[in-house]
Amino acid sequence: MPNVAKNGFPDVQYDPDKGTVKQFLRGRPLVYFVPEELKDKKYNPKGKSRMPKAWLTPEWVYGYRGKDCRNNMIYLEPSGELAYFVAAVVVLYHVEENTQRCYMEHTDGVKSLAVHPDNITIATGQSVGTNDDAKAHIRIWNSQTLETLRIIGYGEFQRQISCLAFSQIDDGQFLAVIENSDPHRTLSLWNWNTQSEQQTKIATTRCPEEVLNVSFSKKDSNIFITTGKQHINFFTLQDGVIKKRMGIFGNRGRPKYVYCCACFDNGQFITGDYYGNLILWKQGGNTVERQFQDAHKGPIFTMFVKEDIVLTGGKDGIIKRWNNRLELIHEVKIPSEYGKPRSIAWNGSQIFIGTNQNNIYRSGINETWAEVTQGQTEELWTLASHPIAPVFLAGDKTTYLIDAKAHSTKWKMNLEEKVQSATFSPTGELIVIGTESGKWKSIQTDTKEIIADDKSGDKPLQVVRFSPCGNYLAIGSKDNLIYIYEVSKSNKFTKMGKCEGHSSSINHLDWSADSQYIQSNSGDYELLFWQAQQCKQILTPSEVSEVKWSTHTCVLSLYTLGIWPRGVDGTDINSCARSGNHNYIATGDDFGKVKLFKYPAHIQIAEHKVYGGHCSHVTNVTFLHNDTHLISTGGKDTAVIQWAVESSSSTTTHN
Template sequence: MSGLLSGLSPSIHVWDAMTKQTLSILRCSHAKGVGYVNFSATGKLLLSVGVEPEHTITVWRWQEGTKVTCKGGHAERIFVVEFRPDSDTQFVSVGIKHIKFWTLVGGSLVYKKGVIGSVEDGRMQTMLSVAFGASNLTFTGAINGDVYVWREHFLVRVVAKAHSGPVFTMYTTLRDGLIVTGGKERPRVVETPGGLLGVSTLSSRTKEGGAVKLWDQEMKRCRAFQLESGQLVENVRSVCRGKGKILVGTKDGEIIEVGEKNAASNTMINGHTQGGIWGLATHPFKDVFISASDDGTVRIWDLADKKLLNKVSLGHPAKCTSYSPNGEMVSIGMENGEFIVLLVNALTVWGKKRDRSVAIQDLRFSPDNRFLAVGSVESAVDFYDLSLGPSLNRIGYCKDIPGSVIQIDFSADGKHIQVSTSTYTRQVHEVPSGRMVTEQSVFERITWATWTR
């Protein structure tokens, strides 16, 4: 296993995946960082490609810590360099409008550019992925969803629209020659009985159906897998295959194991993806919690089993979340000023409202589940009476709050809220009128729902 670093002094670290011990550290000449690494068939050699303008390709004897040779790869970015699975001397590089077939000859690298020729629908594309077949076949996945089939360095065929979006990843072994592809796709079920692997398949004419596909050796027939991880997986970035299973890495940070024969999915790792996790709340009496993130999803997790129970995409970055005291509802505050109330059992929308144009920072249900208080960057707290139904008409609000709202807490009787702000002030207001309370004698009599001393 290898790792790579970027920065002023990039290096490649090779370590044992089982013992986690470092086996070798390669100090690179890749000035701005390392973009990709790959082992040769025997594992004795290692390829690396830099992200500097020349996109230099370097061959290493990693066990000795020595560089065999290097050569400028391409003027534009190189995404992948892969040794043929039966070779320590031949590899392929692909990238922006680029495919080259390389050979290590002694201490030098020589290459041949891919030749398109007169193949129908053939034109040089940006290539994102590589796989290999018998008889010196190479398959490259293109940004438009096509797969190009090469013999030596000549294009022989184009598999049009293998995926409806970019083909980000491909994997094959010479053991049986079957090819796995992964890409971006909105699945559409069009099945035909029988076929490859003896199960329902997609015909060669209609290849839509899943972000992961298993193809025959010539990429003429395939089976599409529709993967579920709380919702349909539409964007796959990495695939691997072995022992009757396909391992899938998704854009959303999930790792899913799928059976080739029964198509059963097992989500092994999942979590939020882009941006931070801003909202976190525990269920009032169950060992579960909910998280909300910039990736626009909210997710319910099991504390004991440490696994995802449910998730839903809300379409916008989420900034905060809160359970109702009875555990039946959860509210989510959004970056765009909207807030959404979901029914917990199915994570379906009960109601939503947008009375502010800036981010919601905190929201809280009253102890009797009747009121919802929503605080925003707009220096305001709005009140909603949930007993009036999902229309969520505002019934009152707090004003004269110095700074954006950071936290809210209801009193135990639901008649007051306290607000902490970005200016390090604390205010108490009546519910639902929003009138600010200034009498010290009133403060002293209030018991807060979640605040302890």
């Protein structure tokens, strides 16, 4: 039995006499019945499709990569923006205007960031990805125009660029690069600012231990250091050769880690280590000049140095401000729920901290902390949009209700176990959240009050959906069952039964517009139909070929025929969502892409637009209530991207 057409797409066979379309995924046929409306239009699944007239523009990116990165947030004085990254996006957040711009040219996860002495030019390094175009490399770009100036090391680096630093004098012509690809860690030095398009790699050397930071002297562009696991190394570039001297800690002993480093204007380096010590190193030497023991109780994770100010952040959850003589001026405590500091920035009046919980906060002196952006730390699957307001819910163990217009968190709730799915009631008054253990909760949207707490089996609840009338709730589980509940006017949930018939986990389901039927997809490429109130499978799918569906999240159907690209199987598209006006359908796939199609996508090769930004499988997509925005979630990249949906005829102004 054929399963792939000559063009590489899943094979499609149309029988006009029977009114059926067969789509083959990995040799398995799915049979779809064509409604009379399409037959009358002389439907041909191998005909020509049209490109959607709308396009997506990234408007806001929620999250920050602090869990496994450090010292990756910098304040840009000329523009008043804070630069940081998450997934494959570098965010430029304007502190006063509360707006974002995004550099979107990376093809996989960004791992490092450095800013040129001009405070405009930025270098960002990425990891190698699974796609052919996702090779590890460095991009140097203008933060004002977002124009890419140079691409360095494309095809030469093997794994990931974990640390970067520009030289601080001589027009910042040198770029130091750390590639952490255990066991072959390397330090390379590049002359990036040449007239030639071919950047010059000046020298390279091996790094025996893990490197966490690289920093240039502010007095001599030929001197730089690395810090990390059990070391600080001092390097000098002489006649195109990198010469190394190991830092000598004396009788103090080597710390397990030297987590952070910086350089004063006089060329003297300062480091913070595992034991909470600040160390000043002799200018031009590799020995300790002064040590400030127990500057923090426990490791010092990050520091910021500029002129006469030194900021340090430690595992103790305290941010300390020192003068350039390392006399303590001020300290402030970070609430424990924020996580531990990974990066510090300063704009002259406010401190910004990025934490290992993937959040960023800011505070003025003697002020409380305010949220800049919130993020998740676990693989992210849960996403639901409010039916009548610009609000959506996303989460892992901690679930956030987000105001898409204000780009801020309305509330968050820690459920102490991983959340797998969520849905709003048709009025938006209730939220139902399904978890990995089979438990689910109904929550009052405005108050966070839990009004129902129940369990449907003991496997992850992959999908939950209210019926359009609001009187029923369907819960699809990894135990292959769909549980149906009746919802009373007093919001009491009564179990009506369960739909049995799928041979694999329930991944997607939709209610009919009249709340009578359900269509559902399972993990083994099934499309089944149900009489919802009777919990009974419809064994003759032609009976529901004329049914109108309230939503369209099932990735396997006649109307999603064309969302399947070349060479895929039935698991490569994780989610889809139809716009409320029925004009578009968006998808999220295993290749980190968000795609926009014209709806219905019932042609085998459907024209579409492709958008990057995520660096992991895109687990979920949803349109907001008025179709002005699309929200997408990245699984392991933990990013939530808010896209403006725009068209040439659009009159909507997006915030």
